[in-house]
Amino acid sequence: MDKTQVVVIGGGPGGYAAAFRAADLGLSVTLIDTEKNPGGVCLYRGCIPSKALLHAAKLLNETKEASAWGLHFGEPRIKVNELRDWKNKVVSQLTGGLGTLTKQRKINYVQGLATFKNANTLTIKTAENDSQEIAFEHAILATGSQPVKVPSLWIDSARLMDSTAALELRDIPKSLLVIGGGYIGLELGSAYAALGTRVTVVEMTDGLLPGADRDLVAVLQKRIEKQFEAVLLKTKVLSLTEQRDSVKVLLEEEKGKQREEPFSRVLMAVGRKPNSANLGLENTNVKIDQKGFVEVDIQRRTAEPSIFAIGDVAGEPMLAHKANHEAMVAAEVIAGHKAAYEPACIPAVVFTDPELAWVGLTETQAKAQNRDVQIAKFPWAASGRAMTLDRTDGLTKLIVDKSTERILGVGIVGAGAGEMIAEGAIAIEMAALASDLQLTIHPHPTLSETLMETAEQIYGSSTHLYRPKRS
Numbered sequence: 001m002d003k004t005q006v007v008v009i010g011g012g013p014g015g016y017a018a019a020f021r022a023a024d025l026g027l028s029v030t031l032i033d034t035e036k037n038p039g040g041v042c043l044y045r046g047c048i049p050s051k052a053l054l055h056a057a058k059l060l061n062e063t064k065e066a067s068a069w070g071l072h073f074g075e076p077r078i079k080v081n082e083l084r085d086w087k088n089k090v091v092s093q094l095t096g097g098l099g100t101l102t103k104q105r106k107i108n109y110v111q112g113l114a115t116f117k118n119a120n121t122l123t124i125k126t127a128e129n130d131s132q133e134i135a136f137e138h139a140i141l142a143t144g145s146q147p148v149k150v151p152s153l154w155i156d157s158a159r160l161m162d163s164t165a166a167l168e169l170r171d172i173p174k175s176l177l178v179i180g181g182g183y184i185g186l187e188l189g190s191a192y193a194a195l196g197t198r199v200t201v202v203e204m205t206d207g208l209l210p211g212a213d214r215d216l217v218a219v220l221q222k223r224i225e226k227q228f229e230a231v232l233l234k235t236k237v238l239s240l241t242e243q244r245d246s247v248k249v250l251l252e253e254e255k256g257k258q259r260e261e262p263f264s265r266v267l268m269a270v271g272r273k274p275n276s277a278n279l280g281l282e283n284t285n286v287k288i289d290q291k292g293f294v295e296v297d298i299q300r301r302t303a304e305p306s307i308f309a310i311g312d313v314a315g316e317p318m319l320a321h322k323a324n325h326e327a328m329v330a331a332e333v334i335a336g337h338k339a340a341y342e343p344a345c346i347p348a349v350v351f352t353d354p355e356l357a358w359v360g361l362t363e364t365q366a367k368a369q370n371r372d373v374q375i376a377k378f379p380w381a382a383s384g385r386a387m388t389l390d391r392t393d394g395l396t397k398l399i400v401d402k403s404t405e406r407i408l409g410v411g412i413v414g415a416g417a418g419e420m421i422a423e424g425a426i427a428i429e430m431a432a433l434a435s436d437l438q439l440t441i442h443p444h445p446t447l448s449e450t451l452m453e454t455a456e457q458i459y460g461s462s463t464h465l466y467r468p469k470r471s
């Protein structure tokens, strides 16, 4: 039987990062994943392919809007096969690169499906259908998550897609119903809408993107309502029926009014669930909570001392950068370092157009928790850089502790918000005061100046936004 100090199950941004860190710390490492190369959901069917398509979408939107500045492009000719090939090339280059990095670090990579025989042995069913066992001192479980399929709605039809199928981009459908107004539904809906699909999004609750502040969502929703055919809130999908050339969808509005509508395709994007089943965890002392997440402590150790868990399988938020950070902690703890997972904040980014990003405390949370906070906002209509981009549809806001002036939260909606939010994250991690942001010279003309100007507002007016003093 093979023996290793560390075995990592799952090669996503949690698993491969943990394997790399453990190897860099001098441990012998085996990394197991079902794919030929590491990458996981993030690289094969999540973050990366979706952002490649969203980049294409952004370009398409911009060429249309450029006519307002005297730049007239013809109708774009979209060759879906070439676009798909480019997206796939991005994925294969990145995953191939990870394969090389795995080899360079002398990590034993096994393509196969792993299950626990006990707390120190794994059984691996390899790609060649062989079965092999491996003994380990420590295991890091990083098996990720999968799309939730609502059983009462799921039909066996190629017209019904989950996010993985939608990212395959088989074609550009005439119409698409996106079930679920979360970030995955809105991102994929935005990509298809830019390619020419008539997209409708249906959301059961009264708002898109639960978790984000409503004033930020309002800016995004205003634009999405122009890009999409319809945004149906407080609306339920009751049933899907496959027809010859469409899926017939029965919708129920808030007041119980029902109507049927046909769509060429339907995308179910109602959330994700952790991959904690069928792993043989019952042969160990690992505990799973009611939602299916593996329970871990601050060092990402499970109830079984030899087994750690990280990433989507180990709890919310199910985001690649959270998985990556936990990976460092787990590998370092195994190597005997005093590491712990205790981030002050985890940024969230929705890569729609405009992007929406937030980090730390939201205004909604501050209200719910009765926190004594001061909120400052800077509309991008007052930003010179936003004007030069013709993207004044943006808002930057700060949530600041009233007595200490510490920055507790940052929210941004607008073009490029995803790149800017890291400044908010570092401010929160370093316990920065609003005055730290205010007094940091930001380069001009950039959208990052809106963070500085928002901080200025905490102390009164900012250069480009006059607020009369209250008497």
Ligand SMILES: Cc1cc2nc3c(=O)[nH]c(=O)nc-3n(C[C@H](O)[C@H](O)[C@H](O)COP(=O)(O)OP(=O)(O)OC[C@H]3O[C@@H](n4cnc5c(N)ncnc54)[C@H](O)[C@@H]3O)c2cc1C
Pocket (backbone or CB within 6 Å): 009, 010, 011, 012, 013, 014, 015, 032, 033, 034, 035, 039, 040, 041, 042, 043, 045, 046, 047, 048, 050, 112, 113, 114, 115, 142, 143, 144, 145, 163, 184, 275, 279, 310, 311, 312, 313, 318, 319, 320, 321, 322, 323, 351
């Ligand atoms: C469409 C979409 C867009 C997304 N966009 C973003 C984004 O922009 N930013 C962001 O931060 N996050 C995004 N996410 C979420 C992100 O992909 C996940 O949070 C991240 O991939 C989780 O990483 P992980 O390492 O926990 O597991 P995963 O990436 O899920 O990888 C787990 C791996 O384990 C393998 N595995 C499972 N069971 C076994 C087993 N028994 N044996 C061997 N291997 C096994 C799986 O095949 C998989 O390869 C997106 C997700 C989707 C679906």
